[in-house]
Amino acid sequence: MPNSRRSARGSNSAQLRRYNERIVLQILRREQQASKADLARATKLTNAAIGAIIQSLSEDGLIEDLGKHHGGGRGQPATILKLAPRGAFGFGVRVDRTNLETVLVDFEGRVIGRASHEMVLPAPQKALEIIRRDLENLKGLLSREEQARLTGIGLAQPFNLGAWLHELGLPEANFRLWDTFDMAAALEDGMDLPVFHENDGTAATVAELFYGQGRQNDDFLYMFIGPAIGGGLCMKGDVVRGVSGNAGDVAMIPVAPSKLSTAPLPRRSNDILLTRASLISLARHLEPEGFPGLNRPDLQAAVDNDDPRFHEWLADCVDALTPSLGSAVALLDIPLVIIDGDLEGSFADHITRELGQSLAAAAPEARNAPEVRFGSFGKNAGAIGAASLPMFFNFSPRVSILTGGSSGAAAGRAVAFQSAD
Known part of the structure; x- marks a missing residue:
């Protein structure tokens, strides 16, 4: 029995050590660089403990030092640390x-x-x-x-x-x-x-949590407008998967049928968000008969050329997104919506501005609309x-x-x- 207890303690200690190492890496990912003292303060670990973690991560090639930095006060200059880009x-x-x-x-x-x-x-x-x-x-x-x-x-x-x-x-x-x-x-x-x-x-x-705006924001609903629309949910700095891995799958949210004449007839009294907020719905509105032959550059050209049909689709898209996000915010109490997509250029300004204004106008009494930002990676x-x-x-x-x-x-x-x- 004593050996079993010792083994359990050793296992727990190793897991805690690994967890603290990940905390240090997360801080460096968020802050870009930090000193040993900065890391000790942020993690509330002793100098000895943080020193051992830094040594271990350095030996593994995951962090590197940028040299000494003197902050202008007394004492020895601090060694500044950062993630090693080619560490993994x-x-x-x-x-x-x-x-x-x-x-x-x-x-x-x-x-x-x-x-x-x-x-x-x-x-x-x-x-x-x-x-x-x-x-x-x-x-x-x-x-x-x-x-x-x-x-x-x-x-x-x-x-x-x-x-x-x-x-x-x-x-x-x-x-x-x-x-x-x-x-x-x-x-x-x-x-x-x-x-x-x-x-x-x-x-x-x-990606948004680990490398993008999630480095400063722990709670947000994420959406990506590609051929269809996908999404995910981040709460308390972690991604919520759900029982089947589909948490945040905004594509399935019920919405009213589209008012666009080019939209397909719904098979039920209501439609789903993916029919109205997707690049295939934009392609269908641009070329009702030949839309399967359109590719991303064709859709990007409609945005860049300020095509009126793009703006018609955008209005319909925002009209579908607004009640969907209103329901999500009421249920989850999240302060931020990040919307990304396969299109670039002025698309980011159009979608964030119009969606932000629509959510603000639709916000119920005594409630604030969530902030709307465009994602960090676009088509990538x-x-x-x-x-x-x-x-x-x-x-x-x-x-x-x-x-x-x-x-x-x-x-x-x-x-x-x-x-x-």
Whole structure:
């Protein structure tokens, strides 16, 4: 029995140490740089404890020092620390109904390499061939030593790819095949790296939390307007998954039918948000007969050229988003809505301004409308979100690490890769 107690204490101590290491990494990710004294104050750890953590993270190659800095007061100048950009790497794979995208990111979330294919989603085996080829090409951008610091592959894709084809105006084609194909298992078998699989909206939310505006905001609802619309929920600095991994899936929120003459007739008395707030609905409004042939540059041109049809669609989109977000805010009491999308340029200004004004006008008495901001990554959010998954599971200071849950097991992988080099 004494040995069992000692083993339990040792296990708890190791988990607590790992948790504190993740807290230090989170502080450096949020503040960009800090001294040992800054970290000790922020974590409320002793100088000895924070010194041991800094030494461990430095030996693992996850942090580096920027040299000495004298703050103007008495005493020795402080050593300034920051994340080591090439201390860890992650792959991200975004599978969408009209796009395949693969990226390689460093520890600070910067994209090192990217491959993208604008296409209606092919059959799973064909998509797997394309993704594996892109992953091998991107892996070649790293040295052999750096390849040992790959933390895994993040896979982001809409769940139920074969559903809602009527609302999206897409042919059945190969989509139904995806409902029974396990892309995560296929990638893990072929690439010899752990695969972290999430809904694409949840993955993009992780990117915003880990590398974007979530570094200063712990509570927000995130939405991404792509071919469909996806979303995710962040509360108390962590992403809420839900029982099936679909928390924050705003696409399914019931809304009134669109007033646009180009919108498909709903199959029920109400419609769903994805029919009105999606780039496929914009494409349908631009070219009612030939919209499946339009791609992202075509839609971007409508924004850049201030096409009246874009503004008609935007008004309908905001009209659907306003009551949806009003209900979400009433239920969740969140102060911030982050909306991102595949379109760039003036699209960010248009959507945030008009949605912000509409939410303010619709706010009930004695309640404030949430702030609306555009996301940090635009069209890259899905792929960077996917690449953020292995980083998040390896380095995020989530409480479940302390309980030895599944995330605790994932959190040990990065160190194992490094120590094997």
